Amino acid sequence: MQFLTDDIDFAAYERETDAxxxxxxxxxxxxxxxFKLQNPDQTKKVRLPWEQARDAFAFRPGEVTLWAGQNGHGKTQIVSQVVLSLMGQEEKVVVGSFEMKPGTTLAMMCRMYAGTNPFSPEYQGEQGVQILTDLYKEFGEWTDNRLWVYDRQGTVSANQVLGMARYCAKELGVTHIVIxxxxxxxxxxxxxxxxxxxxxxxxxxxxxxMVHVHLIHHLRKPSKETDIPDKHDTKGSGAITxxxxxxxxxxxxxxxxxxxKAKGRASTKKDEHDAAILCxxxxxxxDEPTIRLWFDRDSKQFKGDPNDPLMFFRNWPHRETGY
Known part of the structure; x- marks a missing residue:
C-alpha cells in the first residue's frame, strides 16, 4: 500500500480544467x-461482498454512495470490509479517513484479512507472532497498486479533499474513493x-x-438507540440524500x-442478526435490499449468514478459503 501526504501538490487538482x-x-x-445493449453480460459489475446482495446492488462508475449510521454502529468497519472486497475484485481504492489514524484503519483491515484475533493467546508466542507477521506482510504486498491511504487527520478543507480525489483518479488510476x-x-x-x-x-x-465515491456520514441521535433509521435521519442538509x-x-x-448481556443463553434474541445494511x-x-449481517468477533468480519465461512479477500467471490 502507499501513503499520500500533503507533500504532493493537490492544489493543481482542486479545480477542474476548462469546462x-x-x-x-x-x-x-x-x-x-x-455495446452494453448487445453484450449485457460483459459489463463488469462491482458487487457487495455478501452473497445475498450480489444481484441486488452494484457499485457503478460515476456514482456516489452515502454510508450513514449512528456513532458506534460500525459504519467505518463495514466500509473497511467492503474496501477489502473491492480490492479482491481488482478495483483500486484510496481511503481518506480523517477520524482515525492510518495505522488504526490498516490494523482493522489486517485483522479482517488474516481472519483471526491477533490478541488471542495462541498468537502470543514466538511461533504465533511469526504467523501473524507473515500474514501482515502478505497483506501489505497484496495491497500494492490496490490501496492508497491519505495520511491526514482532523479537519480538512473541502478543496483539499477534492484535490486529493482528482489526483488519485487522474494520476493513480484509482476507481474507488472513500471519504x-x-x-x-x-x-x-x-x-x-x-x-x-x-x-x-x-x-x-x-x-x-468515472470513479465511485464512498462518503461516510452520521445519523441524528434517535430517541432510542434500538430504533431502525430511515433516510430522513441523516445529519445536516436534506439535499445530501x-x-x-x-x-x-x-x-x-x-x-x-x-x-x-442480560439473559445469556436464555435470550430469545440470540439468533437474530447483529447488524444490517439498509439500502x-x-x-x-x-432493488433496495436489506442485508442482515452476523459479526465474527475474532476476525471482525461481518458475515451474511452465521454459518458462512470467513471471507478470503484475495479471491472473488471470497469463497476459496486461505485459512
Missing amino acids: RANVKPASVWMDELI DSLMKCVMGEDDYNGQKAFVDELTALARDN DLVDNLMLVWRNKGKEDDV RKQRNGE
Whole structure:
C-alpha cells in the first residue's frame, strides 16, 4: 500500500480544467450504449461482498454512495470490509479517513484479512507472532497498486479533499474513493449550503472521472438507540440524500446485544442478526435490499449468514478459503 501526504501538490487538482473539454456531442456515447445493449453480460459489475446482495446492488462508475449510521454502529468497519472486497475484485481504492489514524484503519483491515484475533493467546508466542507477521506482510504486498491511504487527520478543507480525489483518479488510476467523514470536510453541522456544495462537487467528480465515491456520514441521535433509521435521519442538509446516487444505512442490533448481556443463553434474541445494511436508495438499480449481517468477533468480519465461512479477500467471490 502507499501513503499520500500533503507533500504532493493537490492544489493543481482542486479545480477542474476548462469546462469546454467536457462538452461533447451526444453521439460520442452511442458506441458504449450499443455495446452494453448487445453484450449485457460483459459489463463488469462491482458487487457487495455478501452473497445475498450480489444481484441486488452494484457499485457503478460515476456514482456516489452515502454510508450513514449512528456513532458506534460500525459504519467505518463495514466500509473497511467492503474496501477489502473491492480490492479482491481488482478495483483500486484510496481511503481518506480523517477520524482515525492510518495505522488504526490498516490494523482493522489486517485483522479482517488474516481472519483471526491477533490478541488471542495462541498468537502470543514466538511461533504465533511469526504467523501473524507473515500474514501482515502478505497483506501489505497484496495491497500494492490496490490501496492508497491519505495520511491526514482532523479537519480538512473541502478543496483539499477534492484535490486529493482528482489526483488519485487522474494520476493513480484509482476507481474507488472513500471519504470518512463528511463532517470532517465541512465545518459546522449547520452549514447546510457548505454540505450541499461539497456533495454536489463529489457527484461531479465521480461522474467526470468515472470513479465511485464512498462518503461516510452520521445519523441524528434517535430517541432510542434500538430504533431502525430511515433516510430522513441523516445529519445536516436534506439535499445530501437527494444528490447522492445510493444510500446505505448501517444499523447495529443493540436490542439483541442488551438482551444477550442480560439473559445469556436464555435470550430469545440470540439468533437474530447483529447488524444490517439498509439500502434506501439505488438510483440506477431496481432493488433496495436489506442485508442482515452476523459479526465474527475474532476476525471482525461481518458475515451474511452465521454459518458462512470467513471471507478470503484475495479471491472473488471470497469463497476459496486461505485459512
